[in-house]
Amino acid sequence: MRLEPITNPSLARNILPPFLAIAITVSVASLLAMLAGANPFAVLGLILKGAAGSKFAMLETLNRATPLIFTGLAVAVAFRARLWNIGAEAQLYAGALATVVFGTGMLHWPAMALLPTLAVAALLAGALVLLIPALLKVRFGVDEVVTTLLLNFIFLLFVSMLLEGPLKDPMGMGWPKSERLIAAARLPRIVEGLRLHWGFTLALLAAAVVWLIDQRTTLGYEMRAVGLNRAAARFAGIPVNAVLIKTALLSGGLAALAGFSEVAGVKGSLTLDLSPGFGYTGIIVAMLALLNPLGVVAAALFVAGIFVGADSMSRAVGVPTYLADIMLATALLLMVLAILLTRFRVVRE
């Protein structure tokens, strides 16, 4: 078989494949639910209800979406320039680490000064972590996929080492845990009494900033050019290597903000289970959003909803929560295929 580009795709051609991708994903989920002995409609309904069926549910979804917006943005920014950042997990922990190093008593500033400082520290930490694989790629041609992946494991061990050593909470009863952040270092709730914290607003702000950079600045233009056609960018005189490095700094910084947000807004201290894979889920969010910054917000809400809904559904009918991961992986694979099929026709030879 061969692929032939379609010059003027019809509306049906643009809508049908993605629609089918979602339909198949839902069918697969239903099948798996039935395998677990549950009623598929009930399962899907419970997921929906758990995601958005009550004020509590919606707030929970927004909360869960916050770190995903950050990591989704990080991945989208990088993938746009064809920089394969799979290390958002390590960058997230770098941000969390920076937050805890400076926020547990080293600086006794009021919140207005302290919080932005911590955010910036987190940003820098994450940028630094991604800078290493980026430099290796630009200077030595080392594929960044594997280096960023391996760095995830290395960095987590590094954090573990610090948590059992210099950062250990003396009051922690032996668990590897950092000290708690001082009060001024905590991100306040948006509304008193609810779990939603200012990290969410920061995430929306970050999405807006990324959108702004992408659409309104020369850097955004350069990143898009380098990602779409590196040869043409080079021919036109765009400094490709410098653009890749800047992309890495931005991407790493964004992922690190997820760590800052989780520590300062939710947990209050750093433990090894801070992230249930937000860095990896960010990849799914970014791909589902077609690498668009505003789409990332929508995709993050969607993915968070699925996870929150699945948690709640699982408590109700006992179907394992991993159903959510399966759905997302299936959706991802089918979606990339669907997007191809909106632009190419399959021709038998």
Add this chain to the structure above:
Amino acid sequence: MTNAETAQVVLRLDRITKRFGALTANDAVSLDLHRGEVVALLGENGAGKTTLMNILFGQYTADSGRVEVMGRDLPPGHPRAALAAGVGMVHQHFTLADNLSVLENVTLGTEPLWRWRAEDAAARARLARLASDFHLSVDPDAKVGSLTVGERQRVEILKALYRDARILILDEPTAVLTPQETDDLFVTLRKAVSNGLSIIFISHKLHEVMEIADRVVILRHGRVVAGMATAKTDRHALAAAMVGSEVSAPRVAPGTPGVALLQLRAVRTPDRGNAPGLKDVTLDLRGGQITGLAGVSGNGQAALADLIGGLCIPDTGRLDLDGACPVEWSPRVAVESGLARIPEDRHKTGTIADFSLTENAILESYHKAPMSRSGWMNWRQAEAKTRAILTGYDVRCPGPDTPIRLLSGGNMQKLILGRVLEANPRIILANQPVRGLDIGAVNYVHEQLLKARDRGAAVLLISEDLDEIMALSDVIHVMSEGRLSPEFARGTMTPADLGLWMAGHGFDEGLAHAS
């Protein structure tokens, strides 16, 4: 030589037609090949020769027409079928795996996959026998990646012979050979013929065609325009038929040359794979003049374009702008110095397919005012500029936000033209500027280049189309294997003369022409 009329027809191409989008590569081409015959397929680049042979070998499928081998219809679209029918092809760009040995490349695909290669000894012996029978000496265990180009070609030929090819197609085989290697190749081909093989030989090198071929078929713009026995013709008649007997009368007023704006002195650049680097090139580009660079593609034009365009610097020698060597050399520096570049491949390096017209129009200027200030893009200015280009250069499109991939080649090229000419450049590098364009767009582009010249710009026109070069250029150079010929003034050379230089003759034979 056999009596071509009465010998058996081993291959018949019957009205083969192939289109790529709007371009008709082959237009109802018919061709007969008789047993023991050597037929040369002659034509300029883009005439459709390689496409035709790719159809024969099954790598493309024709839109209409038939292929008959030994009287049997050949199923299209599968190299396997062609190989089974006894058709072997020696590609212009060798289909060899560098990491494998000669023996491995030759035996690749010849044994059923589900077997142990116990036939190693038999394969070696067979290869050795073929090598000696056909005068092709190779070391069967050498890695192909370490071989010279001439040696690699021998492997390509052995691949075909090993599979009992009865019809051998060679695509521009001598383009990459030294004269000595060419002689060896001809020995091989004669032995092949005496072994009953029939040969189609694609070439543009006229003296070789005269030496080895029984018959010549000439293609132009996808059509067969002439066919004759070599015994009844000569080089000059062939050259004329190949490039068209119309000697393009200069319908263009000559330019008034000024000072040299850009100069190359004894420049050398490294070879890159199969593409030759520049070998001791000295060139003057004068303002108010169009300098045409003729030559078969792949003879160093890319290296020259890269150098002048700011993408590389010379190994030895110098590049001077206005008499001084620039401190730094990059695409941005080149553009800042008033140099405009029209790239050879508008799809690969000229435009970004998914970008809009506006985004493409500012590729070289986005980083300066008024397109941006302190890192902030001014899209309104960019769009205004783009609209100016769209109207000023007659770009037909729905609007500046259209993704450029939806535009026709001609309109894309006009946008590129507008993008680079808006800055009023003093030096213009136009690399194959009208390749693949329709007549209307071609004339438009030429008009613009002439206007720029009349404003005092120095234009370097690189083109495979000799008509174009001859019609527009005030002075002409020919490029062959990285070497630059002396300068020929307008009107002093006929197409046939240039054709000879293009084929490398002037350089080898040391023909002196007044510069």
Add this chain to the structure above:
Amino acid sequence: MDFLDVLLSASFWAATIRIASPLIFATLGELICERAGVLNLGIEGIMVAGAFAGWMAVYSGLGLWPGVAVAMMVGMGFGLIQSLLTVPFGLSQHVVGLGVTLLATSATYYAYRLALPEVTSPPKIVPFRPWEVPVLSDIPLIGPALFAQTPLTYLAFLLVGVVSLVLYRTPLGLALRAAGENPAAVAAQGLSVTGLRMGAVIVGSGLMAVGGAFLTMSAFDSFFFEMVNGRGWICIALVVFGAWKPGKALLGAVLFAAFDALQIRVQQTALGSDIPYQIFLMTPYVLSILALIVMSRRAEVPAALMVAFNKGER
């Protein structure tokens, strides 16, 4: 325990070979994929799936070897998904690989929870028992290391030879190596690039799954989450380290395993109690990155790795 004592102990080398075994299977699998021109990032997930599938098959009553076969087939299934999307459709090998890893991992965890919903500690099976080769296993030092291992380890070493043989001495291996270097050469000889690449990915994925199964059926006797823990990614680095050659890849796997075995033991020495254990755990990953840096400068990469082949493209 002195450093030198560690190196000279039979148990150290035995542990090294045991730890190396899953790496050997998975590295061979990835090597086959990459030699044909396809990067298979599904390796991590496929190892997880293989670990569970094999173990589950035995837990459900099948024999050990049928369990290994089940693991292999599950791996091949994921390989089919991976190759279908990346070869004929030419989708990004990065994205598809990561998607397959996520799919395989989550499907495994889901199946595990479905099959064993109420367990607190993972149930055990009766794994492969070491099989001592008579006479040879009595040789001091290398005897217990090389000749008193489980059958799967012997299979791993055997496979290195088999893969080498197939790759370098058969027409199929020749075609595979050509497909990863210059698919045009393969097509010009009348072979199917798509068929070769897909076949390579499917078979390679099967091997990766067997590598995962080793963990649950030979090294340990139960399945738990986070079992594979990045071994798949390390194998990708090992392929580079081994310059895409089976013999050298074996060497790399053994070297890495030695480091892993070493760090466990050195922790118990005087030196070890001063250095945080995380440093030791880090070394395989750090070494992998170093290996990549060193090897990326050599041009032994299959030239057509990650380059989609579009037949007759103009």
